[in-house]
Structure formats: C-alpha cells, structure tokens
Amino acid sequence: MFVAVSLLAMVARARLLQARVLPRGWLDALRQVSLFASAYVAYRLVRGLVEGNANAAFAHARDLISLERTLHLFVEPSIQAWASGSHFVILLASWLYVNAQGSVTIAALLYLYLRHNSNFYFVRNMFMIAMAIALVGYVVFPTAPPRFMPEWGFIDTVSDFTPVNVSHTSASMSALFNPYAAVPSMHVAFALMIGWPLARLARRRIVSVLWLLYPFVMSFVIVVTANHFIVDALLGALTAGASAYGAKRLARARPGVWRFSTVSPARLTASG
Numbered sequence: 067m068f069v070a071v072s073l074l075a076m077v078a079r080a081r082l083l084q085a086r087v088l089p090r091g092w093l094d095a096l097r098q099v100s101l102f103a104s105a106y107v108a109y110r111l112v113r114g115l116v117e118g119n120a121n122a123a124f125a126h127a128r129d130l131i132s133l134e135r136t137l138h139l140f141v142e143p144s145i146q147a148w149a150s151g152s153h154f155v156i157l158l159a160s161w162l163y164v165n166a167q168g169s170v171t172i173a174a175l176l177y178l179y180l181r182h183n184s185n186f187y188f189v190r191n192m193f194m195i196a197m198a199i200a201l202v203g204y205v206v207f208p209t210a211p212p213r214f215m216p217e218w219g220f221i222d223t224v225s226d227f228t229p230v231n232v233s234h235t236s237a238s239m240s241a242l243f244n245p246y247a248a249v250p251s252m253h254v255a256f257a258l259m260i261g262w263p264l265a266r267l268a269r270r271r272i273v274s275v276l277w278l279l280y281p282f283v284m285s286f287v288i289v290v291t292a293n294h295f296i297v298d299a300l301l302g303a304l305t306a307g308a309s310a311y312g313a314k315r316l317a318r319a320r321p322g323v324w325r326f327s328t329v330s331p332a333r334l335t336a337s338g
Contacts, residue, residue: 208247251301254298
C-alpha cells in the first residue's frame with residue numbers, strides 16, 4: 067500500500083513538473099520547434115537563393131543614401147566615426163550584431179513558451195508574418211549594406227573587430243546567405259517583436275524599461291556596424307508593426323489561443 071501511494075505521488079509530481087516545463091505537453095512543444103525550424107530554414111534558403119543583382123543592390127543603396135540626404139537623415143557615417151573612437155563601444159556593438167539576434171530571440175521565445183504560454187502563440191504568429199514580409203522585401207528591393215560602400219566612409223566593424231567575416235566582395239551568393247538582404251532590418255523587427263511583449267509582461271518596471279530600450283539598442287548596433295541604413299531600421303520597425311497587426315487579425319479566428327493579454331488566464335477565469 068505504501069509503495070502504491072509513493073508511486074502515485076511520484077506520478078503526480080512528474081505530471082506537475084511536466085505541466086510547468088511543457089505547458090501544453092511534448093506534442094505541442096515539438097510542433098512549435100518544428101514550425102520555427104521549418105520557417106527559419108525556408109527563410110534562409112529563399113533569402114540565399116534569390117537571384118541578387120549586384121548592380122540593382124548598389125543602385126538601391128545609393129537611392130537610400132539620396133533619400134536620407136534629402137530628409138537630412140544621412141548621419142550613419144558620423145555615428146560610426148564617433149563610435150569608432152571607443153574600442154569598447156565598437157567591439158560591443160559588433161559582438162551584439164553577431165550574437166544578440168539569435169541568442170536573445172531564442173531565449174525570449176523559450177521564456178514566453180514556458181512562462182507565458184498563453185501569449186506565446188501571438189508572438190509566434192508575428193514572427194511567421196514578419197519573415198514572410200522580409201522575403202518579399204529581399205526579392206523586390208535587394209539592397210547592399212553600408213559596409214560595402216567605403217567611399218562614403220563606412221567600415222566593416224564586424225569583420226575588423228571580431229573573428230566573423232561578413233564582408234562580401236563579389237556578387238556570388240551561397241545557398242544560405244544573401245549579402246543584399248538589408249531591407250528591411252530584421253534585427254530591429256525581431257527586437258521589437260520580443261521587446262514589446264516582454265515589456266508588457268514584465269512585473270518589474272526596470273525590466274520593462276530595459277525591454278523597451280532593446281529595439282533602440284539594436285537600431286544603434288546595426289548603424290554603428292554599417293550593416294544597415296537608418297531607413298532599413300525604420301522599415302524593420304514597420305515590418306514588426308504590420309506583423310503585430312496581422313497577428314491581431316489572426317487572433318480573431320482563435321481568440322482563446324492566439325490573442326495577447328497581460329491578464330493571466332487564471333485571473334480571467336476567476337473574474338468570469
């Protein structure tokens with residue numbers, strides 16, 4: 067009898083642990099991982115297989131410079147020159163450009179899935195929509211990044227200050243890399259799509275403020291490292307906004323699963 071009770075207690079604890087670690091069970095967790103993995107592989111493949119035209123890409127980059135000069139926004143060379151005066155700032159920015167998008171984004175998505183599961187699916191839908199929008203941008207408007215244009219005073223800080231070499235001196239592209247995919251900036255889009263939800267869900271004000279600042283930090287990083295123009299960042303923000311709108315429209319189809327709310331499901335049930 068004692069053994070049976072102990073086994074039942076162990077099973078109950080195991081189920082409780084699984085509920086905490088995997089809110090919707092193994093099947094749903096595998097489904098989400100598979101969805102993101104498939105979307106990311108397709109995103110990278112399509113991004114790399116697009117027939118990038120070097121002449122068009124550089125022409126579009128010059129068009130952006132012309133637009134920014136008309137709007138008095140072409141300050142990227144000055145910002146990079148200022149940042150280059152501090153080895154720490156330029157090294158940190160280069161490191162963040164290479165590492166932050168992947169590590170911070172994955173960690174944030176895992177946190178949302180495990181600790182705020184009811185809001186994870188809204189953010190997931192934002193990411194799916196944003197990646198689709200980005201691919202359209204890469205096809206329609208291939209654009210060379212500023213680091214390819216040293217005649218304007220830009221330097222490739224990532225290649226110069228880190229072991230990573232993102233420079234590309236020819237028009238050829240590998241199967242997973244498109245050097246002319248600067249518009250829109252997905253570093254900014256990803257930062258907004260995790261910064262905004264986590265800022266709203268944070269219980270401490272300082273944490274909320276830090277997440278609100280994260281997209282601005284990433285905007286600074288992409289400019290300082292000469293990987294994007296300011297207009298690229300603005301278009302990345304617009305992509306995030308459009309994706310949030312699309313996810314909100316999708317939530318109408320399944321409000322119980324795909325909506326975003328800062329009120330916990332338990333409180334909603336209690337108030338009902």
